[in-house]
Amino acid sequence: VPKPDPLLVVDGVTRAFGGLVAVHVEHLEIQRGAITALIGPNGAGKSTLFNVLSGFDRADAGRWTFDGAPVTGRSAHRLARRGLVRTFQLTKTLGRLSVLENMKLAATGQRGERLVAGLLPPLWLGQERAIEQRADELLERFRLAHMRDEYAGTLSGGQRKLLEMARALMVRPTMVLLDEPMAGVNPALTQSLLSHITDLRDEGMTVCFVEHDMDVVMGISDWVVCMAEGEVVAEGPPRAVAQNPAVIDAYLGR
Ligand code: ADP
Ligand code: MG
Numbered sequence: 001v002p003k004p005d006p007l008l009v010v011d012g013v014t015r016a017f018g019g020l021v022a023v024h025v026e027h028l029e030i031q032r033g034a035i036t037a038l039i040g041p042n043g044a045g046k047s048t049l050f051n052v053l054s055g056f057d058r059a060d061a062g063r064w065t066f067d068g069a070p071v072t073g074r075s076a077h078r079l080a081r082r083g084l085v086r087t088f089q090l091t092k093t094l095g096r097l098s099v100l101e102n103m104k105l106a107a108t109g110q111r112g113e114r115l116v117a118g119l120l121p122p123l124w125l126g127q128e129r130a131i132e133q134r135a136d137e138l139l140e141r142f143r144l145a146h147m148r149d150e151y152a153g154t155l156s157g158g159q160r161k162l163l164e165m166a167r168a169l170m171v172r173p174t175m176v177l178l179d180e181p182m183a184g185v186n187p188a189l190t191q192s193l194l195s196h197i198t199d200l201r202d203e204g205m206t207v208c209f210v211e212h213d214m215d216v217v218m219g220i221s222d223w224v225v226c227m228a229e230g231e232v233v234a235e236g237p238p239r240a241v242a243q244n245p246a247v248i249d250a251y252l253g254r
Contacts, residue, residue, distance in 0.1 A: 004029070004031065005032045005033070006029035006030060006031055006032065007032040007033075007066065007174065007175055007206045008028075008029070008030040008064065008065070008066050008084070008206075008208075009029050009030075009064060009065045010025050010028040010029075010053065010062070010063075010064045011026075011027055011062060011063050011064065012025075012026060012027075012061060012062040012063065013025045013049070013052060013059050013062030013063075013064060014059060014060045014061040014062055015045075015048050015049075015051075015052050015059050015060055016060055021229075021230050022045045022048040022230055023048045023049050023052065023059075023230045024045075024231055025049060025062070025227075025230075025231065025232055026231070026232070027232075028225065028232055028235075030175070030206065031206070031222070031223060032206050033201065033204055033205075033206055034201065034206065035197060035198070035201045035207045035208075035209070035220055035221050035222050035223075036206075036207070036208045036209075036222065036223045036224070036225060037208075037210075037211055037217040037220075037221040037223070037224045037238070038050075038208060038209065038210045038211075038225050038226075038227065039210070039211065039212070039214075039217060039224060039225070039226050039227070039241075039247075040226050040228050040233075040250060041228060041250055041251055041253075043229075044227040044228050044229065044230070044250070045227055045229070045230040046179070046210045046227055047089055047210070048230075049227070050177045050179050050210070053084075053086075053177065054076055054079060054084060054085070054086040054177055055074050055075045055076035055077070055078065055079045056076050056086070058073065059072070066079070066082060066084050066175070067082065067174065069082070071084075080173070081171070083171070083172075083173045083174035084173060084174070084175050084177070085168045085171060085173040085175075085176055085177070086168070086176065086177035086178070086179065087164045087165060087167075087177070087178050087181060088164065088179055089179040089180045089210070094152060095151060095152050095153025096151060096152075096153060097151070097152055098148070098149050098150060098151060098152065099139065099144055099148050099149070099150055099151075099152050099155070099163060100132070100136075100139070100148045100149060102152045102163060103135035103138065103163075103170060104131055104135055104170075105167075106167035106168070106170040106171070107131045107135070107170040107171060131170075134170060134172075135170065138166040138169055138170065139166060141166070141196075142162040142163070142165065142166045142196065143162070143192075144159060144162055144166065147159065157184050157185065158185040158186055158189035161181055161182070161183075161184075161185050161189070161193060162189075162192075162193070164181070165181060165193070165196060173205070174205065174206060175205065175206040175207070175208070176200065176207055177208050177209075178197070178207065178208070178209035178210070179209075179210050180209075180210050180211065181193055181197070181209055181211075182194070182211060182213065183212075190216070194216065194219065197209065197220060198220055201222075214242060217238060218238045218239070218242065221238050222237075223235065223236070223237065223238075224236065224237070224238050224241040224242075226241055226244070226246070226247045226250060228246075228250035228253070233246040233247065233249075233250055234246045234247045234250075
């Protein structure tokens with residue numbers, strides 16, 4: 001058993017929408033260099049927790065640290081610079097830009113900042129070239145190189161998932177939060193996405209992913225965290241969590 005070495009540590013994080021407490025996580029640690037699966041029924045608060053931790057939403061209370069530094073309330077842009085990035089359940093691919101342009105935008109930040117920065121003329125051509133080179137490496141790796149100059153809107157659903165993952169890697173993160181990376185993808189591509197995830201872990205990256213398919217979770221996770229009604233109800237090695245009564249209740253309880 002490796003020595004615990006948490007990269008992300010969450011304490012008392014709460015997010016409510018009106019009267020609904022979507023997330024209330026007392027304590028959670030994500031181990032460096034491991035694949036952690038975040039499971040739980042629909043509405044458990046998984047995406048909301050990702051949103052908060054990655055700076056796309058605010059917490060109502062709580063603190064969290066990333067790589068030993070307090071990062072509570074930091075913007076997505078600043079977290080990305082520190083090495084923490086996420087992907088979305090519904091991909092944020094911009095269909096009317098080329099695949100390459102989508103990749104380049106991911107290098108310069110998130111959301112609004114990304115768009116603006118990406119469309120401005122480059123301040124320093126060397127940097128622009130480095131970004132393009134990185135994009136091409138990743139497109140090669142994810143087998144999207146042949147689509148490089150096509151509109152992202154012409155990609156299949158599965159290819160969009162690959163692009164979403166490739167984009168997250170533009171900033172060379174130390175940790176990725178993947179929200180349902182396999183959802184709606186055909187079985188062949190699921191295998192390919194899975195091996196990309198284990199490759200990332202084997203290269204030293206820390207991965208936390210939301211997934212519903214328990215076979216997938218069992219197959220690649222080092223650790224499993226189960227949420228229900230906003231709270232962490234169980235965590236542990238995959239086999240143990242799958243048999244945990246609290247987990248079974250969480251899924252059968254609705
Ligand atoms: P999961 O990803 O586990 O399926 P979510 O984090 O998406 O769950 O949602 C958790 C709960 O918070 C759900 O009840 C959902 O309806 C609610 N919720 C999520 N986002 C919002 C929002 N922006 N406004 C209001 N309610 C929300
Ligand atoms: Mg979700």
